[in-house]
Amino acid sequence: MKNTTAVICAVASLLVVTPSRGQVMLSPAFTQGDQAPTESETSTTVRLHPRHQSDPMLKYRLWPAPEKRRPRPVMVTVNRALILVAQVSPTKKREFLERYDTWTSLPIDQLPVDEARESYGPFETAIGVLRTGETWMGLDYDLGMAEMSAEDRVSTLLPEFQEMRDLARLLALRTRVAAAEERWDDAVADLRLGFRLSQAASHSTDTLLGRLIGTAISETMLKTIESMIQQPECPNLYWALAGLPADQLFDFREAMEYESTLSSHLGIIAGLDELPDTVIGEQEALLRLKKITHAFATMFHPSGDATENISMRQMTTGFQIALMVGPARQLLSIDPEWSDRVDELSDAEAVLRASEFELARIRDAWLSWASLPPELWDEAEARRRGAMTAAAQPRTLGGQLARMMTPSVATAMSVPLDMRQQLHRLLTLEALRMHAAENAALPGTLTDLTPVPAWHDPRIRGSFQYARHSETEATLSMAEGPRSRDDITLNIKLEVN
Known part of the structure; x- marks a missing residue:
């Protein structure tokens, strides 16, 4: 390895800086309880009254x-x-x-x-x-x-x-x-x-x-x-709810693409241009690493930190980068652009190039899985998690940047699906009210609904789970998602006048 000590010293010698007071525009995670909720904690009662559709229908x-x-x-x-x-x-x-x-x-x-x-x-x-x-x-x-x-x-x-x-x-x-x-x-x-x-x-x-x-x-x-x-x-709001532009209200794809531009390449956080395809040499690589770690220290630490803590954090970052040299060279050995030129790179440039490669891999995996249509998200959940495992264990500075600046895929994917699920369930409740207005009872199954259809649970691309217990009582359940909810199951009580 070449000049590992130089990498440590160069990064550790950063000047003490004032931390940023900025707001990081990343998605907040949806918290989940430590214990699985009981059935009583995931159900609630709704009281429905029969109601015909409006006349005209879009009143x-x-x-x-x-x-x-x-x-x-x-x-x-x-x-x-x-x-x-x-x-x-x-x-x-x-x-x-x-x-x-x-x-x-x-x-x-x-x-x-x-x-x-x-x-x-x-x-x-x-x-x-x-x-x-x-x-x-x-x-x-x-x-x-x-x-x-x-x-x-x-x-x-x-x-x-x-x-x-x-x-x-x-x-x-x-x-x-x-x-x-x-x-x-x-x-x-x-x-x-x-x-x-x-x-x-x-x-x-x-x-x-x-x-x-x-x-x-x-x-x-x-x-x-x-x-x-x-x-x-x-009034029955079935057609009013059906008229909501769900694709406009709940689409996250453009936002996820926009957020990904903040990690289009490693140097972007320091205002640097993309790396050229040719070897830049040790000194230029060290200079870029110093600027990038400086940006890390100023952008991602809360404003209340003491300056000595920031200085210590920067020193720690320098040692962390030195420890990345081995993994960096290993990572570059599978990079099509650099696999046959790894030996030409100094330790500093190897860390820099590998960081760019890992950042691109994580960002592209995130964008690729996020591009699936909502109805496939849950079906592909296990494979998506497997593909994104690398983001949880970054080997380079690029991996760390990806973790900080790439929003949670699970959050970005689950929220639009949650919203569609809630909308479709409301539509199904209104379909039940419409059916009850014509029949003075709840239907035996959702396929028996008249005069309008029930909507599918988008999380499973199939019907909501429905069970009628009597002409006036039933349960309607939706598939569970990553969020803890107290209304997975609705206990429906029909009150016929």
Whole structure:
């Protein structure tokens, strides 16, 4: 091996730097419990009331009608609404948020309507402004991120996207109040605005953060609908739900591709060009390693770290790189570009080249498996996990970068599928209500449903598990995903007037 000591010394001699205060735009993991939940912990009861489809069938819409859509940028009204929300006193905001979780966990018929209306009253002007853009379908929101350096993109703050979740909470509570008062047109109007807000958060940028916030808003709306359809006079929303553009609301592919550009090559985090195809020599390799490890130290450590801890971390990084020399040369022996030229490389360049190779392998594996259509994700789960094992045990600096900057494949894949699953189950519940309106009983099987079909569980590409216990009682279960849920099984109780 050549000049391993030089690698250690060069990296360890980095200057002490001030850590970054940036926000890393990576996907948060969905936590799972340490123990498997019991059956009682994964089931909940829903009370359904028979209800025919509306006449006309699209009397209620959860998405703007085609003739009302306009090509204007919706983020204009979103930002105006957020400015108005910011003008509400902190006390009023705190009071609303403190009560929100309690109120939305109650059945709608137990909601303290007057108190709830009073809590969102100070935000009515903001909601009114937001509504002016309900039919504005333009999603352009150019923040200039394409021209930013990788460091600037990683540290870009998007506070408006986090604040959109508060707008969604306001809409959800307004919907519940409207449902409690049987103002169904108003309830559906607020839900429709919520789904448009979801699309704005998801698709006005290509960040994965935006997609995650957008789907969280959609989930809030879907949960609100599940509560609403349990009210005796709630209209049947089967066709309204069927009209939601799920592919637009829940698609993550472009966001995953965008996030992958942050790891297109190792030097990108330090503002360096890609490595040339020719040998660059020891000195140039050492210089690049120093700049890259400097970027690691400044971009991925919290702002509260003491400077001496950062210095020690940099020193540790230097020794870690030295330990990578052996694995790096081994990795390069299977790299088609360098397998017959490994002996030409200094230790520093071997680490650098192997890091680029490992980064490309992990990133490309992630993108390749993420490109599968949603209906194949669960079927290919075991093979995907096997292919991605390398990411969990990086051998080089490139592998470490991939772990930090490549979002969780499991998260990125599971969220869109979770959302489709929830939507399809709601559609099936509405199909059951429609069947009960015609037959005064639940169907024997889902294939017996009339006049509209049940929707399939997208996680298994087959029917939801349904079992009728009597004419008025049944269970409806969906396949389990990676998230811990308390509603895998719905205990359905039909209340026939």
